[in-house]
Amino acid sequence: MLRVERVPRRDGDGKRNTVTDTKAPQEGVHFGETRMPLTRIPERYEPGLITLASLRADQVAELVSALNAAKPVSEFSAFADAVHSQLKNWKRSDVYNIIRTCYSLAIQIADEEMSANELASQVAELMRASGRDRLAIPEDAKQQFVGSLALLIGIDSIKLASKAYGLRRDHERWLCDVKIITDLRPVFADVHQKPTSVIVGHTLKLGYHEDGEHREFYVALDGSDVAALKKALQRAEDKESSLRNLVVDSGLKEFDHT
Secondary structure (H helix, E strand, O other): OOOOOEEEEEOOOOOOEEEOOOOOOOOOOOOOOOOEOOOOOOOHHHHHHHHHOOOOOHHHHHHHHHHHHOOOOOOOHHHHHHHHOOOOOHHHHHHHHHHHHHHHHHHHHHHHOOOOHHHHHHHHHHHHHHHOHHHOOOOOHHHHHHHHHHHHOHHHHHHHHHHHHHHHHOEEEEEEEEEEEEEEEEEOOOOOOOOOEEEEEEEEEEEEOOOOOOEEEEEEEOEEEEEEEEHHHHHHHHHHHHHHHHHHOOOOHOOOOO
């Protein structure tokens, strides 16, 4: 998950709240809703900015065309793959890095009430002030970079996809991996003798993201727990189906199914 770093603030109750930039493993990004000025470029966004700065005008045009043609969806990887599939001789990592960076900036156009060009200019200035040689943009190339970045983060598909992703992932924790490990555990009547019986057990492994970190949680299950979990998941699927029917009946459109 990914946030552009901002300065600390205090909420209405006086508590200190620092909006931090967080990692974007596998699928990408998460966004804050606070209106704070950018203060620096988080390192994980550097590859996208560096790649964008190296593109020729015709390559930027090709990327813009692919972005305009891609249907916005709430899953980062699905959207990035759709864009990449329309580009010839582009590295997948380059496309992912550019889109990830654009995601993190596009949502701020609305939240910060600034234009795409203003935000792009601010990013270029932060790159110059960072003191990092890899982020240095020659003065004669700065205008093209600002124009390219502003063009990308102003594209409707980028703005819609990033907003939808942010809404979907706007939770304290979000699941990214599930695994169930099943094993046998011998029961020893005498540790010097072979066991005569065993216990079948399961371990549920949940991988999730919290505070920008990938974390894991393990919980033991037995057969009755697995059955209860299956029942709960089936109920969740049934409720999801009912709610989707309600959406259709109401005349609304589900973002990822239009």
